[in-house]
Amino acid sequence: MAYGGLLDFLREQQPAYATTLVQTRLLPLYKLSVSVPYLVATANWVLGELASCLPEEMSADVYTSLLKALVMPDNRDISCYPVRVSAAAAIVGLLDNDYPPPEWLPLLQVVIGRIGNNEEESSILFHLLSSVVEAGHENVVVHIPYIVSTLVVGISKCIPTDLEPWPQMVEKGFEALAAIDQSWESFTAEQSEENASSEKWVSSQATIGRAFSSLLQQAWLALAHHLGREDEVLPPSSCLDYASTLLRSIMLSVTESNAILELKVSKLLLVWADLIANWHAWEESEDMSIFECIKEAVSLHKKHGLKNFIGGQMPSPPAPPVPQPSIIQGIGSFISEAALHYPSAMWKICSCIHILLHAPIYSSETEGVKQSLAVAFCQATYTRFREIKSKPGPLWKPLLLAISSCYLCCPEVVEGILEKDGDGGFQTWMSALGSVSSSSFKPGLPTESEIKLIVLALAKVVERVVVVGKSSGALLRECFTSLMEASIRWKELREEEEAGGEEETEDDDEIEDDDDDDDDVRFELASFLFIVKFQDSSFKSSLHFWTAY
16 A cells, blocks of 8 residues: 555656665565465566566566466465466556566566466456567567467367357457457568568468367367267357458468468358358447458459358258358348447448449359349348438448449349339439439549449449330430449549559448449440430430540
8 A cells, every 4th residue: 555655656756765665575475485465466566567667677586486476376275366467567557658568478478378377367367468468578579489389289178068158268268269369460561572572481371270270170160070960059259350250360361272271261251151051149330240251252262262151051961952051141141230220330331232233253053042142131221222312422422322332233133122112212213323423422432443433334324224124214214324424533533643643542341442443334334324325316416525634
């Protein structure tokens, strides 16, 4: 209590004042032959509070004392739990105040070695470990493969072999692993491309991927195998956000097709897709890793091809010959529900819709899967748009762009969904799409990739109106005008980019661009201009302007 009352005073004094106090009054307590646990616990707390006053030359003595306290065993009938907990808190305080240890590996080894001995203490140690990795950064990142591999062994032993919820030890372990993986990814992103692709870093990423795969197999696949119901049992959805981070890291470690089989990526993705398909515990920030995992899964499928990604697996007899849900169908269920209940993630939802519909290559046998996804996405996004269509706002653009992505896939089906209630939904969508592409739209101007999607969708509308005789000339004129304005805006954006001569960093949530998008846009424009020219003479004046442009 006396030290606590003097803390403010000590912080105001010269560093030498605190140094003398620590050397003569605190550190000797750790060297007593008969320790007094509660006195040592108080000393731990004082060291943590004096972190901003301690000189660098005392670092070795301070950390040696705190590590000794961190592993102090219980003394007969006296629990040393307060000593160990206060030591962990003191080390976190030192790290938060940029007071690092002279060597990081001994600290890591002590912390990792203590995890698993006691569930309550393990939760605190996981937090300490995350702080050490974050503070150590480049000094610790080289040890991350060792940290991950060691932790996975201990966490795997604590995963239940039944459908009971995971214990706190496992949940905190997944949280710590996700934080450590993010530190690893942040550091590797800062490295030059040459260093990041070196044999050392590739090998380290592979080690991390194998460890995470082993953990998720134990958590997801071993449970169903243990119960003898591999196609019927879903594991608990505990830590789904952190597990998504680990699954994404596994996919990032894949450099060759044979690694997909070795790491059981397809099987893990199938379980994960089933879990997110039944996920309803929406959180504002905690589910972001799921969207990132979706994008990585699509990217991996494009590179190497994933089993059961688009088409589901047929069950073994005597089960009915009905294919099981595929990976993309489970993802689609999650995205459809998210569009209805997760407004803060609407841009990520829009981006995922576009990727899921246009990135994979659908065969004639799986075209029905693509159409069912487009139907589900369109129904969800249009339902949400109808709720807010009376007042333009930030959600307008992602919702309208998502519907546009669906329309480019299945125009007839989407038209049927929009016109289902007979309230002019198709024209409402088309008019709103023209509004968001204009410079007067308040929530913000569209980016180049967004304007391209708008141009393609409006060109498809014009083609449908003219060729199919979808509607009146008024609708055609309105759509054609919106298309011209959007195309001019697209041209202006390109000119601004070329004039600036600088590369713009696009937002992660923006709709992803393919290299061939410009050619697609020009082809669509040329196609519908030919159609209009020969089928509707009332647009000659507009066409004269357009041809000049």
